[in-house]
Amino acid sequence: MSWILLIEQTLNGLQFGVMLFLMAAGLTLIFGVMGLINLAHGSLYMVGAFAAAAVAAATGSFVLALVASLVAAAFAGVLIEVLVIRRLYDRDHLDQVLATFALILIFSEGTRWAFGSFPLFLDRPEYLAGTVTLPFGIEYSKYRLSLIGIGLLVAAGLFWMIMRTRIGIRIRAGENDREMIGALGVDISLLYTLIFALGAALAGFAGALIGAIQSVQVGMGEPVLILAFVVIVIGGIGSIKGALIGAVLVGLTDTLGRFLLPQIFGLVMTPSAATSVGSSLASMSIYILMAGVLLVRPKGLFGGA
């Protein structure tokens, strides 16, 4: 094992983390402000990826594809908020889980009906193909490096919006006391729709960015959704800062765990046993991390009182 490999793996973990953040940010906002558990968040990720693949196939432009993913996912978000989610705010979490689970099934089969059962093609643009050489002679994928940049930019924009703008003040107020900001004359239902659209757009954007290096297929959102839930539990539900720190922690733990654990076990075991034990333990690593965080801070790293 060399330092170069370790740095490369750390970059991989960081890239995975910032993409998780895009998913987790919407999820944590929606839960924090509206108290809603949205299982269909992974479907919005899928909608973004499919919209991007369709537009990229029609126009050949990756930038247009990204715009399409934002628009399509935000539109789908508004649609389900107005038609379904709005009726669920006052219900208990079990009803919300049931209804949003139904939405997953509807989105999955609807997408299959519209696009067919076979995975779609979406590729990174030609100008981001290949690798760049970083200091110390590290060769790293240009596209993944761009993902890290884009993710950090979006995170910065989101912090600016929440801390410095009027809508951000309302979102923070909504997290603290929903009834009160309604009583103060803020159009609460419009605010909810806006937040939902924002969360959906971020998820769709992540779907399109990741779809370009993974496979665009029905059901692609659910594995990411589970990780996003782990992230917001670790970070503290409702906290954007928590979502960012949690996402990077999960990204690094998962990537470095998969890489280092088999090697560590290799010091004391035969290679095949070490591979098998190491990879099994690596699959558990983020859940062990979550359990550890909850043990010390039951509300997550940045959870409210």
Next chain:
Amino acid sequence: MGLHKFALAASAALFAAGAQAEGLKVGMITTLSGGGAGLGIDVRDGFMLAVEQSGRSDLEVVIEDDQRKPDVAVQLADKMIQSEKVDVLTGIIWSNLAMAVVPASVAQGKFYLSPNAGPSPLAGKGCHENYFNVAWQNDNLHEAAGAYANSADLKNSFILAPNYPAGKDALTGYKRFYEGELAGEIYTKLGQTDYASEIAQIRASGADSVYFFLPGGMGISFLKQYADSGVDLPVVGPAFSFDQGILQAVGAAALGVKNTSQWSKDIDNATNTAFVESFEAKYGRLPSLYASQGFDTANLLISAMGKADVADQDAFRSALQAAEFDSTRGDFAFGPNNHPIQDIYVREVVQEGDVFTNKIVSVGLKNHSDAYAADCKM
């Protein structure tokens, strides 16, 4: 007049007898929704194409979706056996579902024809006279890949597969034939979509080639990321990551990759040419190996129906065992454990116009059987 009446009565009697004796009902349990639906749909479409081409009105097919869940598959099998009263079951794609359904079904006196899954227990100790595998034993394509690696003079492979039973079978199969060194061996998480970490390890390992078994979406992700990583080692895989349904989603990243398969659309025989043409005409896409397996399964069944009545189990079983049908693979025969003895080819991914597809470059293993036949006592 008398003669005429007699002929009429005789033909009526014949018709009645025919309807009673030769009618056969097939229950197809396969994956038609969720992530792995592309495979089930191909098997179904291939199967139904053969049924349609046979023109037999006495063959009825009931199709149900198992959603890739073992418990659902077991319920469907019970329903088909008890209330639909099917004679033959088929259709299952995944080995874990096959293990849940097949032993119980054959124990109840039904025939099971597998169009895809070939888990090792059912080829060895758990084999059964009523269980026929028309596709392959799970290890087969990986064994051929190992043999190919030797012939291509690859001496230091890096191998990876998901951490689940079929993944372990895959690497075992590869190592059974491969004679070189291993630069590394990784088991990834099942359903994993990001392979940056594994690719970085491949880069650092000093390997001369990569062998991977990552079916479905996992393979798409791996190939796209691998092509973008700047690692330039030859890649070998089984056909499961290079079938017709997946290649369009991988795009140019798969060009030139060698993969092993028991079927390819350019196998040169009349049955295969006609199959590829009629499949494309009917469904508007090229068939995959799964579609060919569905097609062959149906034709095997139809050939047995022509020789024996399913009510006479022993005769029907011998008719199946004889495998006298025109396979898309050319020569096809069953071994002593009712698993195929067939050629396994090495294919290369090529581009024909806008479409990415495969072309045969050599025969990997000739008349290949499986490693478990000796354990089978029927």
